[in-house]
Each structure stands twice: as structure tokens, then as C-alpha cells.
Amino acid sequence: MHSVPSLAILGGPALRNRPFLRWPVFAEADRAALLKTFESGEWGGYGAAVQQFEAEFAKAHDSRHGITTANGTLSLEAALIACGIGPEDEVIVPPISFVATATAVLRVGAIPVFADIDLRTYNLDPSNAAAAITPRTKAIIPVHFAGHPADMDALMPLAARHGLAVIEDCAHAHGASWKSRKVGSFGNFGSFSFQQSKNMTAGEGGILITSDSRLAELGWSYGNQGRSPHGAWYQHDRLGTNLRLTSLQSALLSVQLRRLPTQLAQRAKNAARLRAGLGAGSILCAPEFDPRVTGHGLHLFVMRLNAQRYPELSRDRVVEALIAEGITGASCYPYPLYRNNLFQNHGHRLLPCPNAEQMARQCLWLTNDVLLGSAEDVDDVLSAIAKVTEFAEELLAANTERSQ
Numbered sequence: 433m434h435s436v437p438s439l440a441i442l443g444g445p446a447l448r449n450r451p452f453l454r455w456p457v458f459a460e461a462d463r464a465a466l467l468k469t470f471e472s473g474e475w476g477g478y479g480a481a482v483q484q485f486e487a488e489f490a491k492a493h494d495s496r497h498g499i500t501t502a503n504g505t506l507s508l509e510a511a512l513i514a515c516g517i518g519p520e521d522e523v524i525v526p527p528i529s530f531v532a533t534a535t536a537v538l539r540v541g542a543i544p545v546f547a548d549i550d551l552r553t554y555n556l557d558p559s560n561a562a563a564a565i566t567p568r569t570k571a572i573i574p575v576h577f578a579g580h581p582a583d584m585d586a587l588m589p590l591a592a593r594h595g596l597a598v599i600e601d602c603a604h605a606h607g608a609s610w611k612s613r614k615v616g617s618f619g620n621f622g623s624f625s626f627q628q629s630k631n632m633t634a635g636e637g638g639i640l641i642t643s644d645s646r647l648a649e650l651g652w653s654y655g656n657q658g659r660s661p662h663g664a665w666y667q668h669d670r671l672g673t674n675l676r677l678t679s680l681q682s683a684l685l686s687v688q689l690r691r692l693p694t695q696l697a698q699r700a701k702n703a704a705r706l707r708a709g710l711g712a713g714s715i716l717c718a719p720e721f722d723p724r725v726t727g728h729g730l731h732l733f734v735m736r737l738n739a740q741r742y743p744e745l746s747r748d749r750v751v752e753a754l755i756a757e758g759i760t761g762a763s764c765y766p767y768p769l770y771r772n773n774l775f776q777n778h779g780h781r782l783l784p785c786p787n788a789e790q791m792a793r794q795c796l797w798l799t800n801d802v803l804l805g806s807a808e809d810v811d812d813v814l815s816a817i818a819k820v821t822e823f824a825e826e827l828l829a830a831n832t833e834r835s836q
């Protein structure tokens with residue numbers, strides 16, 4: 433006779449039936465800012481709201497210039513173009529990221545070179561980046577994955593020694609800092625995204641920051657049809673395109689920038705509660721934070737399967753089990769970037785990436801809905817993880833049945 437299942441995925445009762453916080457968070461200030469810009473009639477055309485947001489965002493990230501773009505994919509492309517990267521050049525990227533980090537390189541005609549990550553931080557490992565350098569290498573794009581800054585102490589001198597540009601992909605790392613300096617301000621450019629899921633959002637959008645006036649001019653010019661900042665409107669000095677953000681988006685983002693410090697504090701509080709609650713016997717291990725990280729962006733809270741204790745368990749099955757328990761935002765990347773079909777048809781170079789393979793097999797993460805939620809929300813997540821841990825054998829047995 434079969435006993436009554438405990439786990440929701442096997443037909444038992446779900447631990448939680450209430451929805452989590454819905455992202456994006458907004459309030460009266462967002463509505464008022466949007467309405468004010470709406471009524472001004474200046475919705476686009478590189479208006480005052482855009483320029484104000486660019487200045488505020490750059491200042492908040494220890495940089496002199498901000499150049500808004502339509503999204504964080506195009507901001508990476510604009511940065512590469514401004515740095516003079518093009519056909520035949522190689523650009524080193526980590527394989528644990530969103531696809532845009534590598535496709536931006538392809539879009540400018542250059543070749544992405546995948547180098548392995550550090551398993552403690554899931555960021556590009558500087559020694560693997562060093563091993564990937566050839567005479568064709570022109571740039572490195574470190575990604576501050578999940579909001580954890582990459583090792584800029586090692587990457588910046590490496591790039592300097594080889595004359596490489598550094599474009600920081602900060603799509604997960606608004607407001608994050610490495611040794612008290614904001615990410616995005618180390619490299620030639622920092623590139624951010626304001627896509628719907630990001631820690632600041634206008635639905636879509638992006639920005640480049642830099643303190644190099646010449647690069648700022650080139651980046652701005654590319655996204656503004658090759659105009660020059662002080663040239664006439666119908667004067668086009670180089671080949672460009674239109675990457676402009678609208679005033680409506682900028683107005684919304686200015687309000688969100690003011691909210692960012694409070695939200696980062698809330699993320700840090702919830703991450704600390706999660707870390708404290710994930711004990712040694714848990715099915716999932718808490719992430720490690722490098723002590724040089726003085727501000728974690730906490731876009732994602734990444735947990736790794738305790739494979740030593742539960743070698744048979746599959747990460748995908750754990751994600752499904754947590755979702756069934758009501759932890760609806762649990763998610764993961766299915767595989768490292770280079771396994772996407774698109775790279776079969778486009779030039780790329782691949783160094784051995786055992787850490788990226790392991791990460792993509794064993795990790796899952798929590799997002800805004802938990803990181804900005806209440807202590808009770810966090811406790812529900814911990815209870816769900818504890819429940820899956822307690823009944824891991826049940827999950828494994830069902831796995832075996834499924835595969836027979």
C-alpha cells in the first residue's frame with residue numbers, strides 16, 4: 433500500500449498558496465513622474481528627463497557620463513563599437529550569463545571567446561580569462577552575475593597588461609560595489625539593463641556609464657545617428673543608429689534610482705535571513721560572497737544543490753518541487769551559453785568550462801519576489817526547502833519510478 437505523499441509535486445498539499453510580491457514595485461511617485469512627463473508633451477527626442485536621469489545614474493555609480501539606450505543588449509553593442517571592436521577581434525566573455533553578453537560581440541562582427549567561471553562567485557575567473565588571451569583579443573566583458581561584483585582587482589590589471597578594453601556587464605548589478613567603488617566605474621564602460629525583471633526597470637531600457645569623455649562622445653554618437661554632441665541636428669559625422677530611451681522611461685527610472693538604496697538594504701536583509709536559514713544538512717547550499725564585495729546587487733540569490741549529500745538528485749526536479757510548494761519564482765539557466773544552437777552557426781571559441789557546466793547543472797535562484805518580500809515570505813521559502821530536504825528520498829524514489 434502506498435503512503436500519502438508529502439511533497440506537493442507528488443500530490444501532497446503545497447506549503448504556500450499565497451502569491452509573492454509582484455515586481456515591479458511602484459507607488460504614487462512613479463505615477464506622478466510619469467504623468468508630469470506625459471503632460472509636458474516631451475515624450476522623446478532626448479529631452480530634459482532623459483538628460484537628468486543620465487546625470488543622476490552616472491553620479492550614483494561613480495562615473496562622469498551616462499548614455500541611455502533602448503536596452504542592455506544594445507548598450508553592450510554601443511560600448512563595443514565605441515571601443516573600436518569589430519570583425520576578427522576576439523572578446524572574452526563568461527558562459528554563465530544572459531545570451532546578450534555574447535551575442536552583442538557577434539553583432540559587431542567580433543568573436544566571443546568563452547572562458548570559465550569561478551565556482552565560488554559564478555563570475556569570470558581571471559586566470560581563465562588570462563589563458564584565453566591571444567593577439568586577436570581586444571576586450572573582456574566581465575558580468576557581475578546575480579549582482580555579485582566580478583574580481584576587478586585581478587581583471588583590471590590583466591586588461592591593462594594586454595591593452596584590452598573592459599566593458600562591465602552590470603545588468604544584474606545596479607548600485608553594487610567592489611571595495612566601496614560602484615561597479616560599472618572600473619572598466620572603459622559599464623552597461624546596465626532596465627528590462628522588466630531587472631532591479632531598476634522601465635519595462636525596457638539601458639544605460640552606459642563611463643568617465644572617459646571621448647568614449648562617452650562616441651557611445652552617445654552611435655546611439656544618436658552619428659551626431660556629435662555639439663553639432664547641428666542634421667549633421668551626421670559617423671555611422672550610427674537610434675538607441676534612444678524615451679522621456680517617459682527616464683522619468684520612471686529617476687524615481688526608481690531614488691528607491692534603489694532602500695531596496696538594496698531590503699535585499700541584503702532577506703539574503704542574510706536566507707543564508708542563516710540554509711543549514712549544513714539542507715538540500716541547497718547558500719552562495720559565497722567575496723569579502724571585497726561591499727555592496728551586492730542581489731538581483732538573484734543563487735543556491736547550489738548539495739551534491740555531496742544528495743548526489744542522485746536533479747536540480748530541475750528540485751526547482752519543480754519548490755514551484756509546486758508555491759515558491760513560484762524559483763528558476764535557473766538550463767546550460768552554459770555556448771550550448772545554445774546559435775553558436776553552432778556563428779564564430780566563437782570555447783575554452784574548457786567545467787565550472788560553468790557544474791554551475792548550470794546544480795544551481796537555481798530566487799528573484800525579486802522573495803528578495804524584496806517580507807520575513808514571512810523568506811521563512812516560507814526556507815520551510816519549502818526544508819520540506820524538500822526532509823522528503824528528498826520520496827523525490828528520488830519518484831524520479832526512479834519516472835525513469836523506469
Ligand SMILES: Cc1ncc(COP(=O)(O)O)c(C=O)c1O
Nearest residue numbers: 503504505530532603625626627
Ligand atoms: C547579464 C545580462 N546582460 C545583458 C542583458 C540584456 O539586457 P536587455 O534585456 O535590456 O537587452 C541581460 C538581461 O536581459 C542580462 O541579464
